[in-house]
Amino acid sequence: MQFAHLRRVAAGGAVAALTFAGVGVATATPAYAANSKVSVVHGIPDTPVDVYVNGEKTLENFAPGDVAGPLDLPEGQYDIALTKPGEPIGQAILTADDAEVPGGANISIAAHLDADGQPTITPFVNDTAKVDAGKARLIVRHTAAAPAVDVRAGGSPVFEDLTNPNEAKGDVDAGNVSADVVLAGTDTVVIGPADLNLREGTATIVYATGSAEAENLAVVAQTIDGLHSAPSGVPSGTGGQADTGLGTWWYALAGTGLLLLVVGGARVVVVRSGRR
Amino acid sequence: MTVVNRGALAAVAAGAAALAVAAVVAVVSRPAGDVGAEQAAALASPTPSTSGPAVPVAPGTLPDDAEPVRPVGLRIPSIEVTARVDPVGVDERTQEFDVPPSVDQVGWYRYGPGLEAESGSVVIAGHVDSAEQGRGAFYRLRELAPGDTVTATGEDGTERTYRVVAREEYDKTKIPLERYFARDGRPRLTLITCGGPFDADARRYRDNIVVTASPV
Numbered sequence: 001m002q003f004a005h006l007r008r009v010a011a012g013g014a015v016a017a018l019t020f021a022g023v024g025v026a027t028a029t030p031a032y033a034a035n036s037k038v039s040v041v042h043g044i045p046d047t048p049v050d051v052y053v054n055g056e057k058t059l060e061n062f063a064p065g066d067v068a069g070p071l072d073l074p075e076g077q078y079d080i081a082l083t084k085p086g087e088p089i090g091q092a093i094l095t096a097d098d099a100e101v102p103g104g105a106n107i108s109i110a111a112h113l114d115a116d117g118q119p120t121i122t123p124f125v126n127d128t129a130k131v132d133a134g135k136a137r138l139i140v141r142h143t144a145a146a147p148a149v150d151v152r153a154g155g156s157p158v159f160e161d162l163t164n165p166n167e168a169k170g171d172v173d174a175g176n177v178s179a180d181v182v183l184a185g186t187d188t189v190v191i192g193p194a195d196l197n198l199r200e201g202t203a204t205i206v207y208a209t210g211s212a213e214a215e216n217l218a219v220v221a222q223t224i225d226g227l228h229s230a231p232s233g234v235p236s237g238t239g240g241q242a243d244t245g246l247g248t249w250w251y252a253l254a255g256t257g258l259l260l261l262v263v264g265g266a267r268v269v270v271v272r273s274g275r276r
Numbered sequence: 277m278t279v280v281n282r283g284a285l286a287a288v289a290a291g292a293a294a295l296a297v298a299a300v301v302a303v304v305s306r307p308a309g310d311v312g313a314e315q316a317a318a319l320a321s322p323t324p325s326t327s328g329p330a331v332p333v334a335p336g337t338l339p340d341d342a343e344p345v346r347p348v349g350l351r352i353p354s355i356e357v358t359a360r361v362d363p364v365g366v367d368e369r370t371q372e373f374d375v376p377p378s379v380d381q382v383g384w385y386r387y388g389p390g391l392e393a394e395s396g397s398v399v400i401a402g403h404v405d406s407a408e409q410g411r412g413a414f415y416r417l418r419e420l421a422p423g424d425t426v427t428a429t430g431e432d433g434t435e436r437t438y439r440v441v442a443r444e445e446y447d448k449t450k451i452p453l454e455r456y457f458a459r460d461g462r463p464r465l466t467l468i469t470c471g472g473p474f475d476a477d478a479r480r481y482r483d484n485i486v487v488t489a490s491p492v
Contacts, residue, residue, distance in 0.1 A: 041336065042336075058331060059331055059333065062333065065335060065336050066333050066334065066335055066336060067333070067334055067335075067336040068331050068332065068333045068334075069331060069332065071331055132371060133365075133366045133371055133387065134365050134366045134368075134371075134387065174387065176341060194338060195338075195341070196338060196339075197338070197339045197340065197341040198339075199339060200387035201387060201459070202339075204338075204339060206338070207336070219336075219338065220336035221336050221337060221338045221339065222336060223339050225459075226459070226460075228387065228457075228459065229454075230453035230454045230456070230457035231366045231371060231372050231373040231385075231453065231457065232366075232370060232371040232372050232453075233370075233372045233373065233448055233453070234372065234373040234375065234401050234448075234453075234468045234469075234470075234484055235372055235373070235375065235470070235480065236373075236375045236401055236402060236403045236404060236412070236414070236468065236469045236470040236484075237403055237404035237405050237406070237412070237469065237470030237471075237474075237480070237481045238403075238405070238406045238407045238408075238479045238480065239404070239405030239406050239407045239409075239410065239411070239412075240405070240407070240474035240476055240479070240481075241404075241405045241410070241411060241415070242404045242405055242415060242418070242470070242471060242474070242481070243473060243474035243481070244471065244472055244473060245472065245473020245474060245482070250298055253294050253297060253298045254294065254295060254298035256291070256294055257290070257291045257292070257293070257294025257295035257296075257297075257298060258291065258295065259291065260287045260288065260290050260291030260294065261287075261288055261291030261292060261295065262291075263284075263287055264283075264284045264285065264286070264287025264288035264289075264290075264291060265284070265288050266284075267281070267283070267284030267287070268281060268284045268285060268288065271281040271284060272281075
């Protein structure tokens with residue numbers, strides 16, 4: 001695993017991708033705007049909810065630790081509301097109005113605790129660019145009521161000083177890695193260690209959730225597949241025994257044959273005409 | 277008949293013979309040609325998704341470490357191939373398929389589907405030959421024709437039989453590798469080696485030979 005280069009990414013890895021309430025009028029909608037894939041991640045401990053999108057119940061009794069979706073949603077603004085299961089939308093415990101969903105994106109909307117332990121909703125845009133052959137993408141999102149943390153793989157920090165509600169990411173060699181989360185700059189483990197199986201051609205998104213104070217820090221994971229690339233080529237022969245091209249010897253043979261025909265033919269003609 | 281004339285006639289005869297040999301060689305060494313290209317393309321087209329209106333909900337657990345069933349052996353009776361299959365990835369530096377250096381072994385692309393997969397292309401590539409070791413396991417791959425059978429033995433001991441549906445030859449700069457390394461579309465086995473004209477200076481073949489086979 002080569003993680004060293006990821007530290008740079010971690011430093012500025014914040015993604016405040018979508019704009020929420022108060023943004024006002026949406027930009028003009030392109031005529032052929034593609035739908036977005038939208039997932040919903042539940043990272044608030046001990047609080048099952050019903051999820052309403054634009055006033056319509058979309059998820060019922062959505063449990064903490066679960067991931068819903070992806071839904072295909074057209075570009076636009078959405079009102080999201082979470083209620084206790086069965087309660088009317090008027091008594092929502094958490095709302096996000098005019099959540100902007102851009103066209104053609106892959107988005108995860110996380111319901112989680114902010115750094116102070118208050119429930120909140122944060123949208124993240126998922127990086128679904130292709131990864132190189134043999135690689136996997138690891139994205140870590142700090143969505144827990146906890147201070148800044150470092151994420152370590154195999155004991156060494158790969159993402160440093162990650163704070164709520166930000167993410168850090170990097171493309172790494174696919175395969176298994178033992179990862180844990182420590183308080184930033186310390187060796188105090190707050191989550192893990194856990195074995196992460198980073199599958200080739202996928203993005204594994206790990207959300208740190210819960211509350212340090214309540215001692216219920218945990219992780220919720222989401223995987224996006226189909227990001228693989230084909231190898232750049234299949235080099236499978238260096239001998240030349242199966243050569244189906246016409247080598248230089250062929251051209252020499254054909255050329256000599258032609259030459260002999262022409263010269264010999266000319267001589268025949270010359271000799272015959274001389275005899276006449 | 278004069279001596280000169282006889283010599284000239286001999287030259288004509290030799291020239292004709294040389295040209296005839298050259299012509300025969302040219303005809304014999306012509307690429308075997310593509311067969312079944314349309315069938316191969318059809319297998320690669322994505323299977324329609326069956327998602328209903330309900331929103332899927334799943335526990336956000338960390339991905340499990342379930343491994344695909346890897347092929348360990350390959351048999352192709354019609355071209356007398358019996359080869360060991362090694363799991364391989366890509367070359368770190370070139371990003372190319374890491375074909376096993378030993379030419380009597382072939383490599384299964386371990387990042388792609390395994391034998392149990394219900395969709396996508398299981399890819400096995402092997403050398404046609406090498407400068408040091410001579411003919412490789414896939415030396416005669418270009419002779420495969422639709423209907424020939426290919427049997428892959430999995431590490432689970434199960435044998436799976438495939439029937440060749442297509443054989444195609446592509447210039448390496450134009451081969452649609454995404455299609456042959458796809459993880460969607462109908463389940464299929466893709467065998468790849470080198471072929472076509474050989475560049476003796478660069479020690480490489482111009483083309484790839486690709487054989488597509490469907491589970492029987």
